[in-house]
Amino acid sequence: xxxxxxxxxxxxxxxxxxxxxxxxxxxxxxxxxxxxxxxxxxxxxxxxxxxxxxxxxxxxxxxxxxxxxxxxxxxxxxxxxxxxxxxxxxxxxxxxxxxxxxxxxxxxxxxxxxxxxxxxxxxxxxxxxxxxxxxxxxxxxxxxxxxxxxxxxxxxxxxxxxxxxxxxxxxxxxxxxxxxxxxxxxxxxxxxxxxxx
Numbered sequence: 224x225x226x227x228x229x230x231x232x233x234x235x236x237x238x239x240x241x242x243x244x245x246x247x248x249x250x251x252x253x254x255x256x257x258x259x260x261x262x263x264x265x266x267x268x269x270x271x272x273x274x275x276x277x278x279x280x281x282x283x284x285x286x287x288x289x290x291x292x293x294x295x296x297x298x299x300x301x302x303x304x305x306x307x308x309x310x311x312x313x314x315x316x317x318x319x320x321x322x323x324x325x326x327x328x329x330x331x332x333x334x335x336x337x338x339x340x341x342x343x344x345x346x347x348x349x350x351x352x353x354x355x356x357x358x359x360x361x362x363x364x365x366x367x368x369x370x371x372x373x374x375x376x377x378x379x380x381x382x383x384x385x386x387x388x389x390x391x392x393x394x395x396x397x398x399x400x401x402x403x404x405x406x407x408x409x410x411x412x413x414x415x416x417x418x419x420x
Contacts, residue, residue, distance in 0.1 A: 225324055229256050230405030231414040233294060233322045237267050238411065240298035241320060245310050252295070259291040264325035264400070266361055267297040269310065272319045272410050279304035284350060284359055284400065286327050294322070321406035321417070323348075323361055328398035335391040339372045345419040347399040349379040351390055358383025362402050366419045 225233070232255055243250045266282025281300035283293045298320075302310040310318070328350055331341050342349065348362040358379050365375040376397070377387035390397050404417035 225258070225403050225405075227405075227416055229258060230322070230324070230403060230416055232256055233259075233265075233290075233324060234320055234405045234407060234414045236291070236294055237298040237322050238320045238407070240295050241267075241269065241302055241310070241318075242315055244299045244302050245312050245315060250295070252291075255291050259294070260289050262286040262288060263290040263293065264327065265290060265293045265297055266323040266325070266402075267294070267301045268321040268323070268361075268406075269301050269304075269318050270321065272317050278314075278318055279307055279310065280361075282323070282325075284325060284328055284348075286325075290324070316410050319407040319410055319412075321404060323363070323402040323404045326401045328400040331397045331399055335393075335395070338390060338397055339376065342372050342375065342399055344370065344372055344375055346401060348402055349375060350398040350400070351376070351379045351383050351385070351395065352398075353380075353383065353385055353389050353392060353395040356383040356385050358385070362400075363404060363417065363419055 263286045264284045269279040271278050279301040282297045331338050344365040350359045360379045376390045380387055380389040389395055406417050408415055
């Protein structure tokens with residue numbers, strides 16, 4: 224678990240990376256707490272302010288590199304999310320940054336019909352993998368969309384480019400993970416922990 228101070232450090236670091244990357248400046252990152260040397264997954268989300276519309280979201284679900292490196296890479300990539308035009312310098316004062324610090328994904332190991340009983344909206348994020356397709360939705364998504372568990376599973380399948388209900392298929396892999404979410408209340412403003420439940 225991350226303290227509010229550590230969460231604030233993560234968001235401030237992500238903001239530094241987003242600003243310097245968008246301006247094509249050399250990154251001068253503040254010193255991060257020692258915990259950021261540990262391998263962890265992270266997602267960085269950029270939202271428009273004040274509408275809250277998504278502007279970019281990229282991350283690493285698996286703990287494959289030190290958190291500080293994953294944070295820098297995710298923040299840089301989020302400014303160039305392929306779903307949107309590259310972030311421009313004149314947008315920097317009208318976006319807010321959100322960082323989701325992730326637990327390692329764990330397989331939901333049960334019969335397909337029991338999978339919904341092992342998932343909690345507002346707590347779990349999901350990864351659905353089937354054949355060559357994979358899709359991920361963060362824990363905050365079903366809460367923001369007002370989905371129940373079945374809609375959450377179906378929409379994770381859709382994110383993977385799969386038909387709804389694929390999570391019930393033999394050979395489909397469903398993993399869940401949790402996340403702590405920290406975000407700017409307004410551009411470059413106070414940083415708060417986002418509670419989902």
